[in-house]
Amino acid sequence: MSARQPLEFPAWPQYGDEERAGLHRALEQGQWWRMGGSEVESFEREFAEYHGAGYALAVTNGTHALELALEVLGVGPGTEVIVPAFTFISSSQAAQRLGAVAVPVDVDLDTYCIDVAAAAAAVTSKTRAIMPVHMAGQFADMDALGKLSADSGVPLLQDAAHAHGAQWQGKKVGDLGSLASFSFQNGKLMTAGEGGAVLFPDAESHEQAFLRHSCGRPRGDRTYRHRTSGSNFRMNEFSASVLRAQLGRLGGQIDTREQRWPELAKLLAAIPGVVPQGTDDRADRNPHYMAMFRLPGVAEDRRNELVDELIARGLPAFAGFRAIYRCDGFWEKGAPEEAADAIARRCPRSELLSAESIWLHHRTLLGTAEQMHTIAEIVADVVAHA
16 A cells, blocks of 8 residues: 555444444433433443442543542642643643642653652642553553552552553553543543543442532432532433443454554654654553654654644644643643743653654554554655655
8 A cells, every 4th residue: 555545544433233222222211310220330330340440430521530539539729639741631630620739740751651750759748649641551650659659648540541441460440459530532442422430449439429420419319418519420321321332342442453553663663753652561451542653853833744744644643742831721720839941841751742742543553454554654754854
């Protein structure tokens, strides 16, 4: 296949008779609210089991999943949450909207995940949570983070929005002893357009989250006894029915992406000026939410132009995330006292990734082995003319 021929990657989202049957099942049960239907509770059981967790709670979206989990951990005004500087901004805004201060720390330049030493240096008496983000499906160093959590007494909240089905040394996300949040937004590895979930290792935290996600109202309440503060983060029955079908597809899709990424990464690494995201061998199952690489030395504006050129050549390409402290929204509420340039000086690797990184939609990794060569040819051609 020539690099000049049009590319036809698998469409996303993927769906079929399983999703149709689920929607019909949800419709015909006559109860479309989670308190009367069965789809949300069934999805929660299935999702928790798939990820090795004791409990799961389905919610409206991935940002709400983070916010709810942080609230369960005691995050609020006067507290701090440590987050990687290179991430989607929901990681910080979930804490900031609770009145907490988000403290950005640097990431590893190979895996793009939180730098554990930088996180350790940022812990204070006000720190209530450390939030590793499993970037593009690559686990953060959970061994070192687990030790940091045990030594400091600060709990972890895994932002697993990219990590459905991931494993760390044979353990699934929910089997690592900490809370974990997921997103089911339209581009995610499984989706109902929107949606989210939180995994819990124990019944107590799960029950607290249930109350807070349902306006503080317990199950079966008929007298409006709101036991806690909260909001309405409840998932509807239709979304849950689609997600049950999507969960059934996930394993096979991960298998395909696990085959394709090593092929593509090897091809990308052979292109002068291209460095693919690295892997940690302890992460023995990576769902590859993104095919990520960087162009060392390229300026941000030029990187953005290259993304446009890749799109014009048929690749679903995107610019990497901006470092969160480089976004105006970060400074609106719950920002640290440091100025952006001061944070940048202690986050040099996040600065580089913010300017140099590019990612391809995970549906590219559902393509054929031949298409991996075509992707690399296009990237090589565009970079060579940069």
